[in-house]
Amino acid sequence: MNERLRAAELDPRLLGMTGALVAVWIGLDLASGGLFLAPRNLYNLAVQSSVVGVMASGMVLVITARHIDLSVGSLLGFTGMGIATLQAESGWSWPLASLAGLAVGAAAGAWQGWWVAHRGVPAFVVTLAGLLVFRGAAYLVADGKTVTPLAPGFGVLGGGIQGSIGAAASWALGAAAIAAIAAGIARGRRTRVRHGSPPRPAWADALRLGAAVAGIAGFVAVMNAHTQPRSDVARGIPVPVLLWIGSALAIALLFRATRFGRYVSALGGNPDAAVRAGIDVRRVTVGAFVAMGLLAALAAVITTARLGAGTNSMGTLAELSVIAAAVIGGTSLAGGRGSVGGAALGAVLMQSLENGMVLLGASSAIRQIAIGGLLLLAVWIDVAARRRSADA
Amino acid sequence: MSPRVEMRGVSKSFGGVHAVERADFRIEEGEVVGLLGHNGAGKSTLMALLSGALTLDAGEILVDGQRVRIASPRDARDLGIEALYQDLALADNLPAAANLFLGRELRGRLGLLDEGRMERIAREVVRRVNPRFDDFRSPVKRLSGGQRQSIALGRAIHFDARVLVLDEPTAALGPEETRQVGEWVARLRDQGLGIVLVSHDLHDVFALSDRVVVMKGGCVIAERATAEVSRDDLLELIIAGAPDGS
Numbered sequence: 001m002n003e004r005l006r007a008a009e010l011d012p013r014l015l016g017m018t019g020a021l022v023a024v025w026i027g028l029d030l031a032s033g034g035l036f037l038a039p040r041n042l043y044n045l046a047v048q049s050s051v052v053g054v055m056a057s058g059m060v061l062v063i064t065a066r067h068i069d070l071s072v073g074s075l076l077g078f079t080g081m082g083i084a085t086l087q088a089e090s091g092w093s094w095p096l097a098s099l100a101g102l103a104v105g106a107a108a109g110a111w112q113g114w115w116v117a118h119r120g121v122p123a124f125v126v127t128l129a130g131l132l133v134f135r136g137a138a139y140l141v142a143d144g145k146t147v148t149p150l151a152p153g154f155g156v157l158g159g160g161i162q163g164s165i166g167a168a169a170s171w172a173l174g175a176a177a178i179a180a181i182a183a184g185i186a187r188g189r190r191t192r193v194r195h196g197s198p199p200r201p202a203w204a205d206a207l208r209l210g211a212a213v214a215g216i217a218g219f220v221a222v223m224n225a226h227t228q229p230r231s232d233v234a235r236g237i238p239v240p241v242l243l244w245i246g247s248a249l250a251i252a253l254l255f256r257a258t259r260f261g262r263y264v265s266a267l268g269g270n271p272d273a274a275v276r277a278g279i280d281v282r283r284v285t286v287g288a289f290v291a292m293g294l295l296a297a298l299a300a301v302i303t304t305a306r307l308g309a310g311t312n313s314m315g316t317l318a319e320l321s322v323i324a325a326a327v328i329g330g331t332s333l334a335g336g337r338g339s340v341g342g343a344a345l346g347a348v349l350m351q352s353l354e355n356g357m358v359l360l361g362a363s364s365a366i367r368q369i370a371i372g373g374l375l376l377l378a379v380w381i382d383v384a385a386r387r388r389s390a391d392a
Numbered sequence: 393m394s395p396r397v398e399m400r401g402v403s404k405s406f407g408g409v410h411a412v413e414r415a416d417f418r419i420e421e422g423e424v425v426g427l428l429g430h431n432g433a434g435k436s437t438l439m440a441l442l443s444g445a446l447t448l449d450a451g452e453i454l455v456d457g458q459r460v461r462i463a464s465p466r467d468a469r470d471l472g473i474e475a476l477y478q479d480l481a482l483a484d485n486l487p488a489a490a491n492l493f494l495g496r497e498l499r500g501r502l503g504l505l506d507e508g509r510m511e512r513i514a515r516e517v518v519r520r521v522n523p524r525f526d527d528f529r530s531p532v533k534r535l536s537g538g539q540r541q542s543i544a545l546g547r548a549i550h551f552d553a554r555v556l557v558l559d560e561p562t563a564a565l566g567p568e569e570t571r572q573v574g575e576w577v578a579r580l581r582d583q584g585l586g587i588v589l590v591s592h593d594l595h596d597v598f599a600l601s602d603r604v605v606v607m608k609g610g611c612v613i614a615e616r617a618t619a620e621v622s623r624d625d626l627l628e629l630i631i632a633g634a635p636d637g638s
Contacts, residue, residue, distance in 0.1 A: 195508040197528070257504040259497050262486075266494055269485035276445060276481045277495035278466030336485035 009200055010207075013330045013385075017345050024349065028356035035359050039225035043235060045348070045355050046223070047159035047306065050244035051076075051299045052318065053347035056325040057251040058295035060343045061288040063326055064255075064268045066335030067116060067123035069289065071108075071130030072296045072322055076315030077138035079105045080300035084147040084310025087154065094154035094305075102297045108134065109293020113286035131319065138312040147310035158305030159238035167224045170236035174220040181212045240302040244344075247298060251291065252340040260287055268335030317368075320375055325350050328378040334386060350374070394457030396421050396586045397442070397473065397555050402451030404437055411437040413610040414451070419555055419586035424577060426597030426618070427590045428630055429607035435590050438607065439557045442588075443475035444468035466495070472554035478563055480544040484533035488525075489514035491532055492547045517546040521576060538569040545576070555586045562596050574600055594626055608633040 029036040055072050062069045079101045086097035108130070115126040141147075156163045165173070185205050192199045199205075224234040255261035263284045266274040274281050299318075304310050327333060328349055329342025353374065357367045395418040404412045412434045419425055429435045440446040442453065444465040452459055455471050462468050468475070482491050489511040498513075500506035511528055518525045522542035532540055541561075548556055558577070562570040577600050581587055591597045597604065598618065606614040606629045614629045 191508045195512040197511065253504075257507075259499070259505065262490060262494075262497060262505060265486060266483040266490075269483035270481070272479075273481040273483050273494070276443075276465050276475075276477065278464060278469060279495050336483070 009204065011330070011339070011342075014339070014342055014345070017329065017342065017349070021345060021349050021352065024352055024356070028352065028359070032356065032359045036356055039222050041355070041359065042222050043226040043238065045351060046241045047163075047238050048355060049348045049351040050159075050238070050240040051302050051306075052321045052325055052351055053244045053344050054247050054299045054302065055292075055295050055318065055322040056329070056343035056347045057248045057340045058288075058292035059322050059326040060329075060331050060338040060340050061251065061255060061261075061264055062123070062292050063323070063331050063333060064335060064338035065264045065285060065288045066268045066271070067285065067288065068323070068333075069112070069123065069127045069130075069292050070319050070323075071112065071127040071134055072292065072299075073315040073318035073320075074131045074134035074138065075105060075108055075293060075296040076300045076303060076318055077312060078108075078134040078141070078300075079297040080304045080314045081138045081141040081147065081310045081312055083297075083300060084150055084304050085141055087151040088147045088149060088310070089142075092151070094151040094157075097151070098154075098157075098301045101300055102294055105293040105295075105297025105300070106290050107293070109289040109291070109296075110286055112293070113289030116289065117282040117285035135312075135316075138314070142310070142312070144312055148308065150304065150308055150310075154305050155308055156239055156305070157243065157301055158308070159240045159302075160306065160308075161228065163240065163305070164223070164235040164238045165242070166236040167234035170220045170224055170234075173237065173242075174216045177216050178213055182209055185209055240306070243298060243302060247295060248340055248344050251295075254291070255338065255340055260284060264288055265336060265338075268337070270336075320371065321347075321350050321354075324371070324375040324378055327375075327382055332382055332386060333379060346378075394454065395419060396456065398454040398457075399438070399442065400452050400454065402438070402441055402453070403449045404441055404446060405449060410610045412441065415607070415610070415612045417442075417605060417612060419588060421554075421586055422581055422584045423603065424581050424587045424589060424601045426601035426604040427588055427607065428594060428597060428604055428626070429592065430630065431592055433592075433607040434610040435607045436559065437610075439475065439559060439588065439590055442468065442555075443473060443557055445475075469496075469551065472552060473557070474548040474551065474553040474555070475557040476541075476544050476548045476559065476561060478560040480540055482532050482540055482544060485531050487531055488518060488528050488535075488543050491543050492517065492550065494547070496551060513550070514546070517550045518542050521545050521549075522572075537564045538566075538572070541565065541569070541573075549580065549585075553585060555588070556580065557588045557590065559590045560592070560596075561589065562591075563593075570596075594623060594630065598623055598626070606630055606633075 025037060035041055059069060082104055083097045083101035086092040086100055087094055112126050112130050115121045116123045185208060189199045189205065220237065223237050226235045227233055228235060255264065263274065263279045266277065266279060267281050267284055271281065303314050325346035326343045329339055329346030331338035331343060353370060354367060357370060397419045399415065399417040401414045401416065402412060403410065403414055415438055417438060427435045437446065441448055444462045444467050447463055453462055454460065460471055483494060492514045493510050498506045498510050515528060522539065525539055525542050527535060532543060561573050565573065577587060589597050589601055601618050604616055604618055604626060605612055613633055
C-alpha cells in the first residue's frame with residue numbers, strides 16, 4: 001500500500017485529511033438531520049471558509065519559514081475598519097478603498113517582518129504585540145462604532161445576494177479548471193520523460209484527473225443548486241471563494257515554483273545553510289510577512305463586504321483558526337514543510353466544525369472549547385508525526 | 393605567477409579574542425593544502441573569512457593577484473571559492489537537486505524555477521561524484537552521510553569552482569566513504585582545482601596534501617611541503633606549536 005502511494009506520489013497526509021473531512025461531513029449531516037450537506041449550507045460554508053482560507057495560505061509561508069503570525073485576526077479588524085471607513089465616511093469607491101486596505105495590510109506585514117528579520121525580535125513577540133496594537137487601532141479608527149453603509153456594489157465581494165457568478169459562468173470556470181489540470185498532468189508526464197526520470201504510473205494520473213473532475217463538477221453543481229431567494233435562479237460560485245482560490249493558487253505558485261518560495265522552505269529547513277548558500281534571509285522573512293499582511297487585508301475585504309459594515313471586533317481569534325488550518329493541512333510548526341493545498345483543506349475542516357456546531361445549536365463557549373481542542377490535537381499529530389519520521 | 397588565492401595579514405577577533413591574527417595563507421592551482429591545528433587554533437575562522445561566512449577585520453585577500461572584497465558567501469562563490477562545510481549545510485527538508493542549486497536556481501519562462509533542468513543536471517553532477525546515487529526525490533535528511541556529502545560536493549564543484557575548502561571532510565564517514573573522498577580530492581586536484589583540507593586529524597590530511605600549514609592560537613606557525621616533513625614533526629608542531637625557524 002505504502003509502495004503504491006509512493007509510486008503515485010500521493011501525499012498520505014492529504015489523503016488522510018480528505019478522509020477525515022468526509023467523515024466529519026457525514027457525521028454532521030446525520031447529526032443535523034440533513035441540514036449540513038444541503039446546498040444552502042454548503043454555499044454558506046464555502047463563503048465562511050474563504051476568510052480563514054485566504055489567510056491560511058499566507059500562514060503556510062510564515063510557519064514554513066519558522067515564524068508565526070498571531071496578529072492576523074487583529075490586522076483583519078484594523079484593515080477592515082479602514083476599508084469600511086474610507087467608503088462610509090470619506091466617500092471612496094470600493095475598489096479604491098479595498099486597494100488602500102491591501103496596501104495597509106502589506107505595510108503592516110513589512111513592519112512586523114522588519115522587526116523579526118532586521119531587529120531579531122522573535123516573531124511570536126512581534127506579532128503578539130501586533131495582535132494588541134492592531135486590535136486597539138481597529139477600535140480607534142471609528143471610536144468603536146460600527147461603520148456603515150458601505151459603497152454600493154461592494155457586497156459582491158462578500159458572497160451575498162449579488163455575490164456569485166451564476167450557473168453558466170460557474171460551469172464554464174469549472175470546465176476551464178478541469179482542462180487546466182488535465183493539461184498540467186500531461187505536461188508533467190512529458191517533462192519527466194524528456195528529462196529522463198520515470199513518469200508517474202498512468203493509473204495514478206488517471207486517479208488525479210478523476211478526482212479533480214469529480215471534485216470540481218460536484219462543487220459547481222452544489223453551488224448552482226443553491227438559488228436566489230424566492231426564485232429558481234442558481235447562485236453559482238460565490239465571489240469570495242474565487243478570491244480565495246485565486247489567492248491560494250498565487251501563493252502556491254509563489255511557494256513551489258519561485259526562488260522566493262524555495263528560500264522560504266530552505267530557511268525553515270536549515271537557516272544556516274540558507275545563509276551560507278548566499279540567500280538574503282532577511283528579505284525572504286520580510287517577504288513572507290508582507291504576503292501574510294496582504295492576505296489578512298484581503299480577508300478583511302471579504303469580511304466587511306459580507307457584513308456590509310465595519311466593526312472593530314472583526315477577526316477576533318481568527319489567528320487561531322488560521323494557524324490550526326495551516327497545521328492541520330500539514331504545515332509543520334518546526335518549519336521547513338508546508339502545503340498550501342493542505343491549508344485550504346484545513347480551513348474547510350475548521351469551518352465545517354464551526355458551521356456544524358452552529359447548526360447543532362452549540363453555544364459560542366462550546367465552539368471555542370472545541371476549536372481549542374482541535375488546535376491542540378492538530379499540533380500533537382504534527383509533533384508525533386515528526387518524532388516518528390525522526391526515528392525512521 | 394600569482395597564487396590562485398592569497399590571504400595577507402588577515403585578522404579577525406570576536407569581542408577582544410583574536411581568533412585569527414595577521415595570518416598569511418595561499419593556495420596554488422592544482423594543489424592540495426592541509427590546514428592543521430587543534431580545535432580553536434583559528435583554522436575554521438580563517439576559512440570562514442575566505443568563504444565569506446565572516447568578514448575581515450584587517451588584511452586583504454587576492455584572487456589571481458587581484459585584491460577582492462569578500463563580504464558574503466555569494467561574493468566568495470562568484471570568485472570561484474566554494475566551501476564544503478563539515479555539517480554539509482544542506483536544507484534537510486529539500487531533495488537533492490534543490491540543495492545542489494540552492495541560492496543559484498535555474499529559471500525558465502516567467503522566472504519560474506526550472507525543476508526539470510535542475511534535476512537532470514543534478515543527476516549528472518551527483519553521479520559523477522557518486523555513481524550509485526539515485527534518490528533524487530526524497531528530502532536529503534532521509535539519505536546516508538555519504539550520499540549527503542555527494543550532494544554537497546556536487547554543489548561545490550558544479551559551479552566552476554577554482555578553490556575548494558573542505559572542512560573536516562571525513563569526520564562523519566566510514567572507511568569506505570573516506571577512501572572515496574581521497575579519490576575525488578586527487579581527481580579534482582588533477583583538474584586544476586586548489587583544495588584546502590581543514591582538519592584537526594593529521595592522518596586525514598597527510599596522505600592527501602602537497603603542502604601543510606599549521607595554525608595555533610590564531611597564527612600560522614608553520615608551513616611545510618608534505619614530502620619534506622615527517623608525521624612526527626608535524627604532530628610536534630601541532631601540539632607544541634614551535635614556530636617556524638625556531
